[in-house]
Amino acid sequence: MSIPSALLVALGAALGAPLRYLVDRMVQAHHDGxxxxxxxxxxxxxxALLGFLAALPAGDGTxxxxxxxxxxxxxxxxxxGYETLRLxxxxxxxxxxxxxxxxVAAGLGAAYCGMAVAQAL
Structure with missing residues (x-):
């Protein structure tokens, strides 16, 4: 029995959203600017992670x-967008x-590097 894609998306989001909050707070706490x-x-x-995943022969569930x-x-x-406008x-x-x-530049570069790492494996 396979797990529905929408449930997989929700499970991944349940991990990604709190991690985003924690990493954001941790990094921002070390910068006063x-x-x-x-x-x-x-x-x-x-x-970078999405670039890596996109280059793998992963299935739809992954x-x-x-x-x-x-x-x-x-x-x-x-x-x-909000933070850029606030600045x-x-x-x-x-x-x-x-x-x-x-x-934008670093995001594209990171995605490219992620893909390159996946292809090198």
């Missing part, structure tokens, strides 16, 4: 659980631009 290092960290980590569920809940585009509204426009550019 304006830059949202916690969100940046979870988004780059999730991008991608539902680990890719869509876990990585989807671990990463957070909405918080990235701009608070007058930290350089930080806002850096956050936008660095997050």
């Amino acid at each position: 304006l830059f949202p290092w916690g969100t940046f960290t979870v988004n780059i980590t999730g991008s 991608m539902a659980l680990a890719g869509t569920g876990f990585c989807g809940a671990l990463t957070t585009y909405s918080t990235f 701009a509204e608070d007058g930290a426009r350089v930080h806002a631009v850096f956050n936008a550019v660095a997050s």
Whole structure:
């Protein structure tokens, strides 16, 4: 009997969301500046992991659980958008631009590196 994909997504999300919160708080506690290092960290980590998973010959269940569920809940585009806008509204426009550019570039780079690691295995 196979587990329905929606249940696998929910199980993965149940692990990814609290981990996102904990990592974000832990990383941000070590930085006093304006830059949202916690969100940046979870988004780059999730991008690398998803790139790794996407390059594996994994089944639909694995991608539902680990890719869509876990990585989807671990990463957070909405918080990235909110934090970037808050930086701009608070007058930290350089930080806002850096956050936008660095997050996209590092996320793509991390996904590529994740894929390269998976292909090398």
